[in-house]
Amino acid sequence: MAMAADEIAALIRQSIPDASVEITDLAGDGDHYAARVVSESFRGLPRVRQHQRVYEALGGRMGGVLHALQLTTATP
Template sequence: MPTPEELKTRIESALPGSTASVEDLTGGGDHFRAEVISDRFEGLSRIEQHQLVYGIFGDEVGGPIHALSIKTSTPGGTR
């Protein structure tokens, strides 16, 4: 069962320089909320930003990770 810490580590290593905070929404280890700040999001549409984060976990989203709620922003500000 994935933990918020594990998700945080995986996001931050997949997107070097990013900062992620991840919480387990239900305590059940399958519904998560991730807030990610990364300069990699610069110039991407919101949907592309979210797909970048979803892409880190591949098939696990929809599998062991039932739900991953995402909020993305760049160090310069929200977009």
């Protein structure tokens, strides 16, 4: 079963409340998304740690319910 874009965004915002989140369905199938997550809380963190925080917010759904996520993180 695929995940909806708004569900992905809500999970990220729940874990990273100040985040600005943009989700794009890349294939129109609900399985392949791109996410741009901008958060002040990323400041000073290496990119790998920023991405880990987003994956943690998804609570283990990567590779299961959510097949692919092209992730971009940034600070404002």
